[in-house]
Amino acid sequence: MNEIIIGHLSEFPERRSRVVRLGSLELAVFKQTGGTVTAIENRCPHKGGKLSEGIVCGSHVYCPLHDWKISLNDGLVQAPDDGCVQTFPVYIDESGNVVLRIELSESKVS
Amino acid sequence: MRQRLVMIGNGMAGVSFVEQLLKLNPKRFDVTIIGAEPYPNYNRIMLSSVLAGDAKMQDIILNDWDWYKENHITLHTGETVTSIDPAAKAVLTDKGASIPYDELVLATGSLPFMLPLPGAEKEGVIAFRDIKDCETMIETAKHYRKAIVIGGGLLGLEAASGLLHLNMEVSVVHKHAHIMERQLDSTASRMLQEELERQGIRFLLQQQSDAVLGDSRVSGLRFKDGTEEAADLIVMAVGIRPNIQLARESGIQVNQGIVVDDYMQTNVPNIYAVGECAEHRETLYGLVAPLYEQGAILAKKLAGVAVDGYKGSVVSTKLKVSGVHVFSAGRYADGPGTKALRVQDDLEGVYKKIVFENGKVVGAVMFGDTIESSKVYAAIRSGEDYSGREKEILFGGAGASGGGRAVSEADLAAAMSGDEIVCGCNGVAKETIVTAIMEQGCVSIGEIKACTKASGSCGTCKPVVEAILAATIGFDQVAVVKEGICGCTTLTRDAVVEAIRRMRLTTTKEVMHVLEWNNPEGCSKCRPALNYYIGMLYPEDHEDELESRFVNERNHANIQKDGTFSVVPRIYGGVTTPGDLKKIASVAEKYNVPLVKITGGQRIDLLGVKKEDLPNVWKDLDMPSGYAYGKALRTVKTCVGNTFCRFGTQDAIKMGIDLEKKFERLNTPSKVKLAVSGCPRNCAEATIKDLGVVAIDGGWELYVAGNGGMRVRAADLLTKVKTEEEVLEWTGAYLQYYRETANFGERTSEWSMRVGLDTIKAALANQADRDALNERIDVTLGRTQDPWKQIVENDDLRSAFEALTAPVSPEAAASKESGESNKRGGREG
Ligand SMILES: Cc1cc2nc3c(=O)[nH]c(=O)nc-3n(C[C@H](O)[C@H](O)[C@H](O)COP(=O)(O)OP(=O)(O)OC[C@H]3O[C@@H](n4cnc5c(N)ncnc54)[C@H](O)[C@@H]3O)c2cc1C
Ligand code: SF4
Ligand code: FES
Numbered sequence: 001m002n003e004i005i006i007g008h009l010s011e012f013p014e015r016r017s018r019v020v021r022l023g024s025l026e027l028a029v030f031k032q033t034g035g036t037v038t039a040i041e042n043r044c045p046h047k048g049g050k051l052s053e054g055i056v057c058g059s060h061v062y063c064p065l066h067d068w069k070i071s072l073n074d075g076l077v078q079a080p081d082d083g084c085v086q087t088f089p090v091y092i093d094e095s096g097n098v099v100l101r102i103e104l105s106e107s108k109v110s
Numbered sequence: 111m112r113q114r115l116v117m118i119g120n121g122m123a124g125v126s127f128v129e130q131l132l133k134l135n136p137k138r139f140d141v142t143i144i145g146a147e148p149y150p151n152y153n154r155i156m157l158s159s160v161l162a163g164d165a166k167m168q169d170i171i172l173n174d175w176d177w178y179k180e181n182h183i184t185l186h187t188g189e190t191v192t193s194i195d196p197a198a199k200a201v202l203t204d205k206g207a208s209i210p211y212d213e214l215v216l217a218t219g220s221l222p223f224m225l226p227l228p229g230a231e232k233e234g235v236i237a238f239r240d241i242k243d244c245e246t247m248i249e250t251a252k253h254y255r256k257a258i259v260i261g262g263g264l265l266g267l268e269a270a271s272g273l274l275h276l277n278m279e280v281s282v283v284h285k286h287a288h289i290m291e292r293q294l295d296s297t298a299s300r301m302l303q304e305e306l307e308r309q310g311i312r313f314l315l316q317q318q319s320d321a322v323l324g325d326s327r328v329s330g331l332r333f334k335d336g337t338e339e340a341a342d343l344i345v346m347a348v349g350i351r352p353n354i355q356l357a358r359e360s361g362i363q364v365n366q367g368i369v370v371d372d373y374m375q376t377n378v379p380n381i382y383a384v385g386e387c388a389e390h391r392e393t394l395y396g397l398v399a400p401l402y403e404q405g406a407i408l409a410k411k412l413a414g415v416a417v418d419g420y421k422g423s424v425v426s427t428k429l430k431v432s433g434v435h436v437f438s439a440g441r442y443a444d445g446p447g448t449k450a451l452r453v454q455d456d457l458e459g460v461y462k463k464i465v466f467e468n469g470k471v472v473g474a475v476m477f478g479d480t481i482e483s484s485k486v487y488a489a490i491r492s493g494e495d496y497s498g499r500e501k502e503i504l505f506g507g508a509g510a511s512g513g514g515r516a517v518s519e520a521d522l523a524a525a526m527s528g529d530e531i532v533c534g535c536n537g538v539a540k541e542t543i544v545t546a547i548m549e550q551g552c553v554s555i556g557e558i559k560a561c562t563k564a565s566g567s568c569g570t571c572k573p574v575v576e577a578i579l580a581a582t583i584g585f586d587q588v589a590v591v592k593e594g595i596c597g598c599t600t601l602t603r604d605a606v607v608e609a610i611r612r613m614r615l616t617t618t619k620e621v622m623h624v625l626e627w628n629n630p631e632g633c634s635k636c637r638p639a640l641n642y643y644i645g646m647l648y649p650e651d652h653e654d655e656l657e658s659r660f661v662n663e664r665n666h667a668n669i670q671k672d673g674t675f676s677v678v679p680r681i682y683g684g685v686t687t688p689g690d691l692k693k694i695a696s697v698a699e700k701y702n703v704p705l706v707k708i709t710g711g712q713r714i715d716l717l718g719v720k721k722e723d724l725p726n727v728w729k730d731l732d733m734p735s736g737y738a739y740g741k742a743l744r745t746v747k748t749c750v751g752n753t754f755c756r757f758g759t760q761d762a763i764k765m766g767i768d769l770e771k772k773f774e775r776l777n778t779p780s781k782v783k784l785a786v787s788g789c790p791r792n793c794a795e796a797t798i799k800d801l802g803v804v805a806i807d808g809g810w811e812l813y814v815a816g817n818g819g820m821r822v823r824a825a826d827l828l829t830k831v832k833t834e835e836e837v838l839e840w841t842g843a844y845l846q847y848y849r850e851t852a853n854f855g856e857r858t859s860e861w862s863m864r865v866g867l868d869t870i871k872a873a874l875a876n877q878a879d880r881d882a883l884n885e886r887i888d889v890t891l892g893r894t895q896d897p898w899k900q901i902v903e904n905d906d907l908r909s910a911f912e913a914l915t916a917p918v919s920p921e922a923a924a925s926k927e928s929g930e931s932n933k934r935g936g937r938e939g
């Protein structure tokens with residue numbers, strides 16, 4: 001498991017996201033109200049919409065293309081649509097850095 | 111041990127039966143439901159509303175996954191029962207499961223009937239039955255133009271109306287001379303056809319389909335008479351077939367449907383059937399009201415409650431197409447021994463026919479105004495004798511509202527007796543609704559729906575339910591009983607705006623908190639709306655909330671399907687210069703813009719720009735944003751007018767540029783397009799714009815509320831003025847009135863049809879009112895800034911366009927200390 005600092009907490013606006021690229025893998029990192037930071041793959045399972053551009057409400061994001069509602073915590077698409085996106089563990093270290101934990105060998109990064 | 115109840119089919123009739131059973135006797139059974147569709151039980155009826163844009167897929171779920179869990183129901187979705195073994199008392203599924211039962215209920219519904227035409231297997235030929243079909247239509251409409259619906263019945267017309275709403279050209283093919291001939295007489299059918307034609311549907315009547323044309327995908331339809339009609343999509347809505355194959359193969363007696371007795375029992379012990387698949391006394395039903403009645407009877411029987419058997423039902427029909435009111439029930443045709451009460455008003459487009467036999471109402475057809483429909487339907491069901499007072503059914507009791515005017519919903523609700531059925535679909539009587547209001551404290555339609563199911567299916571009884579609610583809790587409470595602006599609240603747009611004004615709420619968060627939203631952070635529907643309303647009310651103090659803006663407005667560019675954006679700089683009045691054209695050309699080259707296109711609004715679109723490039727593209731362009739992405743003033747299209755044209759009477763170009771310069775950057779409830787033509791030849795197509803200005807000799811005509819998009823609508827003449835100043839003044843007043851009174855997302859055409867042209871004219875008639883409106887719009891206009899420039903000049907705003915690029919080699923990422931070296935804002939991606 002690799003740990004990558006992807007920025008400082010202060011660089012992430014609330015209820016917005018930042019895009020993080022790791023090789024060909026693209027993540028959308030969201031800061032929810034209250035400061036929880038979560039990371040999911042930046043690709044809607046419907047038609048590949050960029051979730052980083054969606055409207056964030058609580059712990060869900062609405063895909064900007066056709067409004068699917070997706071949980072930021074477990075990546076599950078909410079009914080009546082169906083599907084899921086991959087999530088990646090994130091934690092905040094003592095100095096406020098946002099640290100992504102990711103298995104680089106397994107990811108699409110080569 | 112509990113008995114095992116297994117149900118095949120997870121649809122409306124079946125699940126309604128289970129709900130009733132659980133209410134009556136929750137402990138008797140362990141319930142297992144197997145459903146072939148991959149969803150929880152949803153409201154099939156509302157698929158029409160989803161197509162028409164009145165509901166979203168998530169709004170139509172009737173029982174969500176949690177409901178099954180909470181009621182301890184074992185649910186297998188996406189799984190089909192392939193055989194029943196009555197001897198072993200078990201069913202087998204396509205996933206290899208064998209599920210034992212003590213009692214088995216078949217609720218397998220129907221299958222759409224597909225005409226066996228040559229070519230019917232081609233891509234693009236579908237039915238209209240389930241979520242999948244609905245999604246196919248929505249998807250198809252994004253890429254194709256022309257649709258044919260085969261079948262001019264209820265389902266076909268709802269499909270056609272939905273496709274029209276999705277911006278397709280729609281033709282309905284029907285083999286009879288009249289549409290909906292099974293429910294309507296020829297007068298009502300003709301009136302309906304005229305109304306639908308006015309909305310834009312074409313009809314090809316008395317046409318028999320012969321073959322589907324095309325290669326792998328459909329390209330058209332050929333008729334028996336040899337003529338052809340082009341189509342990219344064919345929806346067959348010619349009828350349904352009860353889904354009985356499983357029953358037949360398992361040795362259960364079938365005829366047209368699965369044959370059941372008055373207690374919904376088949377000829378095989380412990381096996382029952384309800385819903386569209388069941389045939390009772392040689393009758394099959396295709397509407398939910400009778401199916402729910404069947405379910406209620408079976409529920410009582412299996413719960414061990416005494417019950418009279420099922421006697422069959424009278425059905426009534428309403429067409430769920432916006433702007434159209436149609437009702438039909440019972441025997442509406444004249445026959446020996448029947449007498450009809452007819453009201454026909456071609457001016458208002460109203461037609462009513464009530465058929466009596468021996469003084470009793472036996473059937474009815476209504477078009478245009480269906481307000482008495484529940485009363486008529488109740489009269490048919492109750493068999494009440496109206497001898498000698500037949501007219502009361504339409505005109506009220508003796509001495510009541512005189513003349514031929516129809517009674518209002520409120521009068522009607524008040525006059526209803528307690529046991530009269532209000533919601534035909536779910537069989538909910540007035541007294542049940544009143545009890546829910548009085549004893550369970552329901553104060554909104556939503557709550558009444560949750561408690562009683564009234565208005566929960568086709569929704570046409572909503573006005574009556576609303577009237578009952580208002581009458582029960584008092585009219586001053588009416589504001590709170592309307593349907594909310596989204597699923598997060600029961601408050602209407604007007605109530606929300608009024609609350610923002612009265613309590614001076616200044617952020618969306620505050621609004622949602624104070625007005626007790628049931629999702630603390632709202633949803634993608636209400637947040638942008640609230641942000642707009644607050645900004646409209648407090649232009650000076652409102653801090654625009656980027657996180658409550660749709661993607662396009664947040665990024666000041668239009669997102670494309672591949673995640674790139676399009677950039678449209680402003681070209682005032684469509685007039686450009688060689689210098690600007692060169693600048694656009696060199697930007698397009700520098701950033702490898704894949705497509706450069708002239709838009710319909712007389713400007714240039716650079717398509718396929720990467721998000722990270724946007725700020726630099728804007729910087730290099732150094733032109734103002736064209737707002738081609740926003741709910742805002744878009745373009746002012748102009749013709750050349752008297753500058754060059756030999757017919758021109760006024761300077762259309764200058765007028766257009768003045769308008770665009772004055773109102774650019776204005777946020778509006780929905781997009782706003784303007785146009786100015788130099789003479790009545792109207793080359794700028796001003797009469798299909800939100801506001802169109804047409805020059806006449808010695809002045810200008812102002813047209814409003816036109817639309818050239820989804821639903822074409824010719825603009826209405828608002829006024830004639832003499833000078834250019836007056837054009838600007840009226841436009842300002844009109845736009846501000848629209849900004850202040852329209853629902854978020856509502857185009858001027860829809861708004862004008864809702865509030866009425868006369869209301870708009872009255873609001874703008876006085877100079878003082880126009881001045882006040884202009885004063886308010888000027889405050890807003892005075893504070894706008896070019897967003898592109900703002901972002902280019904502000905590092906904080908700019909950084910939102912940059913992606914973080916993390917190191918890709920594992921070594922570089924191995925320790926988090928090395929993370930410090932991560933670069934921000936790489937564009938190499
Ligand atoms: C677009 C549209 C609009 C409509 N509008 C109205 C209206 O305005 N008013 C009105 O009253 N009615 C309307 N109807 C009709 C109404 O929806 C149906 O009468 C009702 O849904 C039938 O309920 P059901 O439970 O019998 O069948 P369904 O709802 O069709 O449910 C049957 C379910 O069983 C499943 N199934 C079948 N066989 C198996 C098997 N072997 N194993 C597992 N699962 C199986 C099917 O996949 C299906 O999901 C409309 C229908 C449509 C399509
Ligand atoms: S609308 Fe009249 S003035 Fe304008 S281009 Fe056409 S003909 Fe000429
Ligand atoms: S791509 Fe996300 S909802 Fe369609």
